[in-house]
Amino acid sequence: MAHGHKSDEKVVYVGDSRVKKSGRIDGTPPDYTAFPGKSEAFIPNFLLKEWMVGCVVLVGFLVWVMAEAAPLGYPADPTNASFIPMPDWYFLFLYQFLKYPYVSQDYVLLGTIGVPAIMFGALLLAPFLDTGKERRFYRRPIASSLMLLSLAAVTYLTVVSWSHYQDQLEEKGIVPEHHERAEKVREALERGEERPSFLKTDATPALIEADDPAFSIVEAQCISCHAADLGGGAGPSLIGIGNRLSSEEIAEIITHGTEGGMPAFEGMISDEEITQISEWLAKQTQS
Amino acid sequence: MFKSIYNWIDERLDITPLWRDVADHEVPEHVNPAHHFSAFVYCFGGLTFFITVIQILSGMFLTMYYVPDVIHAYASVDYLQHQIPFGKIVRGMHHFGASLVIVMMFLHTLRVFFTGSYKAPREMNWVVGMLIFFIMLGLGFTGYLLPWDNKAYFATKVGVEIAASVPYIGDYIASFLYGGDIVGAQTLTRFFAIHVFFLPGALIAMLAAHFIMIRRQGISGPL
Ligand code: HEM
Numbered sequence: 001m002a003h004g005h006k007s008d009e010k011v012v013y014v015g016d017s018r019v020k021k022s023g024r025i026d027g028t029p030p031d032y033t034a035f036p037g038k039s040e041a042f043i044p045n046f047l048l049k050e051w052m053v054g055c056v057v058l059v060g061f062l063v064w065v066m067a068e069a070a071p072l073g074y075p076a077d078p079t080n081a082s083f084i085p086m087p088d089w090y091f092l093f094l095y096q097f098l099k100y101p102y103v104s105q106d107y108v109l110l111g112t113i114g115v116p117a118i119m120f121g122a123l124l125l126a127p128f129l130d131t132g133k134e135r136r137f138y139r140r141p142i143a144s145s146l147m148l149l150s151l152a153a154v155t156y157l158t159v160v161s162w163s164h165y166q167d168q169l170e171e172k173g174i175v176p177e178h179h180e181r182a183e184k185v186r187e188a189l190e191r192g193e194e195r196p197s198f199l200k201t202d203a204t205p206a207l208i209e210a211d212d213p214a215f216s217i218v219e220a221q222c223i224s225c226h227a228a229d230l231g232g233g234a235g236p237s238l239i240g241i242g243n244r245l246s247s248e249e250i251a252e253i254i255t256h257g258t259e260g261g262m263p264a265f266e267g268m269i270s271d272e273e274i275t276q277i278s279e280w281l282a283k284q285t286q287s
Numbered sequence: 288m289f290k291s292i293y294n295w296i297d298e299r300l301d302i303t304p305l306w307r308d309v310a311d312h313e314v315p316e317h318v319n320p321a322h323h324f325s326a327f328v329y330c331f332g333g334l335t336f337f338i339t340v341i342q343i344l345s346g347m348f349l350t351m352y353y354v355p356d357v358i359h360a361y362a363s364v365d366y367l368q369h370q371i372p373f374g375k376i377v378r379g380m381h382h383f384g385a386s387l388v389i390v391m392m393f394l395h396t397l398r399v400f401f402t403g404s405y406k407a408p409r410e411m412n413w414v415v416g417m418l419i420f421f422i423m424l425g426l427g428f429t430g431y432l433l434p435w436d437n438k439a440y441f442a443t444k445v446g447v448e449i450a451a452s453v454p455y456i457g458d459y460i461a462s463f464l465y466g467g468d469i470v471g472a473q474t475l476t477r478f479f480a481i482h483v484f485f486l487p488g489a490l491i492a493m494l495a496a497h498f499i500m501i502r503r504q505g506i507s508g509p510l
Contacts, residue, residue, distance in 0.1 A: 037316030037509075046314040049321065053330070054337055061341075061387070065379035070368065075361040076440035078469070085441035088431050090389050090424070098449065108452050124417045126400070127410035135403030136510050147400055177437055195369065199362055 073177030074198050084168055093154045096161035119150065207239070207284060214280035217273050221265065230284075235262060240286035247282035251275060308502060317509035328402075329506070331395035336494070338388040343487065345381040353433065355479035357472045360435035385427055392423055404507040412500040419493045422486050429482040435475065443478070444470050 040046050087095050094116065098104055103111030122129060130143045137144045169176065175183075181198065188196050207215070207230065219228070225235035232238070241250065254274050257264035265274060297303055316322045318329040352367035352374075354360060367374045396416065399405055405413035432443040447470065451461035466473025 038322065039313040039315045040319060040321075042312050042314050043310045046319070047310075050330075050333065057334065057337065058341075061380070061383070062376070065376055065383055068379070068383075069375055070379045070382035071438075072361075072364060072368065072434055073436035073438045076357075076435045076437055078440065080437060080441075083437045083441050085445045086438065087442045087446060088427055089386065090427065091446075095445075109454060112449060112453050112457075120417075120421075124414060127405045127407070127413050130406070133406070135406060135507070137401040137403065140403065144401065147397075151397075197362065197365065 069182070071176075071178035071182075073181060082172075084165065084174070086165055089158065089162070092161040093157035096157040096164075209280065209283060212280050214273075214276040217269065217277055218280075221269060222277075238281060238284065240284060242282045242285040245282065247275075247278040250281050251278035254278060312502075312505075315506065315509075318506055328394075328398040331391055331398055335388060335391040335395050338384055338391055339490075339494070341380055342384050342388055345377050345384065346483065346487075348377045349381055350483060355433070355476050357435065357475055360433065360475060364434045385430060389423060389427065392420060396420065402507065402510060409500070409504055409507065412497060412504070415493055415496050415500065419490065419497065422490045422493060426482060426486050426490070429478040429486065432470075432475065432478045433482065440470055443474070447474075 086092075097115070098108070098111045100111075101107070103115060126143070130140065132140065134140055168174075185195060188194070209215075218226075218230075222235075222238075223230070225233055226238050227233040230238040245253075251274050253262060254277060255264065255266045255271075318326050320327045320330065349367065352363055352371060354363040364378070368378045369375070371377075399413065399416065428443075428446060432439045447461050447464050450464065451457045453460065462468075464474065464477065465471070466477045
């Protein structure tokens with residue numbers, strides 16, 4: 001069935017395609033003659049001014065960015081128990097809110113979904129809750145005062161959260177990690193050193209004097225428990241042992257063992273060998 | 288030259304109405320700060336868009352160096368910020384821009400609210416705007432984890448723990464975000480994917496809807 005261009009036809013297709021012909025035939029957008037005053041063409045007059053404002057904003061932004069480096073702390077360490085968690089600033093109000101009684105612990109339901117769901121739900125559905133025709137804010141006392149109240153509450157919660165955090169830092173004498181890190185980098189660079197990376201290297205630190213004959217005795221006797229690199233296994237790591245124990249103390253442990261599972265080597269290896277190992281282990285210090 | 292290329296394309300595709308729809312319209316007096324200075328409040332939407340574009344561009348450059356895995360993430364951020372030319376500026380723009388865009392969006396929302404512009408016939412545009420708002424918060428939350436420093440790690444941990452306390456679906460949300468039982472390797476790759484693909488995709492779709500609606504309905508009239 002061919003599509004003729006009959007004027008009484010409901011759907012008119014463009015050419016031979018299945019694309020519907022647009023209702024707005026001449027493509028003219030709605031004009032603003034309904035508005036009083038002097039309107040101005042968007043292109044080029046208004047856009048040009050807008051771009052100039054945009055440039056000023058961009059320059060200001062770039063100056064800010066160049067003056068202040070984006071913060072970076074130390075690498076994430078899940079075992080760090082003393083770190084004070086802080087979300088980004090625009091979440092602080094919620095974070096603080098959840099610390100209050102009646103919205104936390106037994107009542108956490110109210111805190112996580114009760115109040116926020118109502119608040120954000122109301123905001124989302126504002127046009128359907130406030131259906132009056134009046135647009136001026138001073139003629140809409142309920143909507144406006146609810147919004148002002150929420151604004152005040154959010155501001156208050158944010159400020160409280162932030163000053164609480166500052167107090168905590170001061171109390172515990174903590175310098176925020178990104179400041180501390182930046183300071184360390186600056187000092188290292190001033191000393192002419194390489195920029196420190198702060199990454200924990202997984203590689204076990206090298207043993208000191210690994211070619212000492214004592215090490216071959218250790219390899220034969222001890223690595224089944226203390227691991228080949230002495231990094232620890234069934235027995236604790238012996239790396240850096242020289243920081244904590246003297247050669248006499250080590251000899252004592254090797255000779256008599258400990259209750260914690262370290263076997264006594266008295267009689268299994270000679271006293272001389274024990275002395276050798278102890279002296280070598282005592283040299284295993286770490287900075 | 289340009290004219291003839293334009294005409295050649297226009298003959299085939301009839302693009303004149305298209306760009307007219309985008310650009311050829313009037314700016315009424317009551318939103319033009321050149322006439323009434325107080326009309327600057329109508330600029331916040333445009334400024335939000337401007338910063339959003341900066342975010343998208345600087346983010347694209349960041350992904351050229353950023354490595355989304357737990358071993359390299361931190362080092363790659365450190366490297367791109369300090370060793371790459373302009374790295375400090377690019378990361379700085381993305382970092383501070385993330386705050387700035389929230390501020391601008393907030394001001395824009397307040398302007399729309401206090402001028403009552405969300406009322407009929409613009410209800411749908413307000414709802415789309417709020418969805419954009421949530422997407423932006425989602426971008427902020429997921430982006431915060433990516434540098435993989437302690438601040439990132441523990442804020443995310445607390446955030447997901449809060450989400451996990453929601454009844455019934457909390458555990459599902461948590462395991463969806465964690466990709467496991469803890470903030471770990473899976474969490475980082477997930478947050479990366481959400482931050483650079485899912486949410487920006489949704490954001491662009493919503494912005495398109497936002498702008499089409501504005502062009503259809505025009506800006507709200509003077510108060
Ligand atoms: C990325 C975020 C956003 C961008 C880039 C954006 C952009 C814009 C722009 C350029 C306008 C034209 C008027 C103006 O500049 O003030 C506008 C209008 C509007 N926006 Fe947004 N917006 C965003 C988010 C939002 C949010 C969060 C809301 C509210 C929930 C919202 C609701 C509206 C409404 C209802 C209008 C029509 C206002 C009128 O006709 O007077 N927008 N938006």
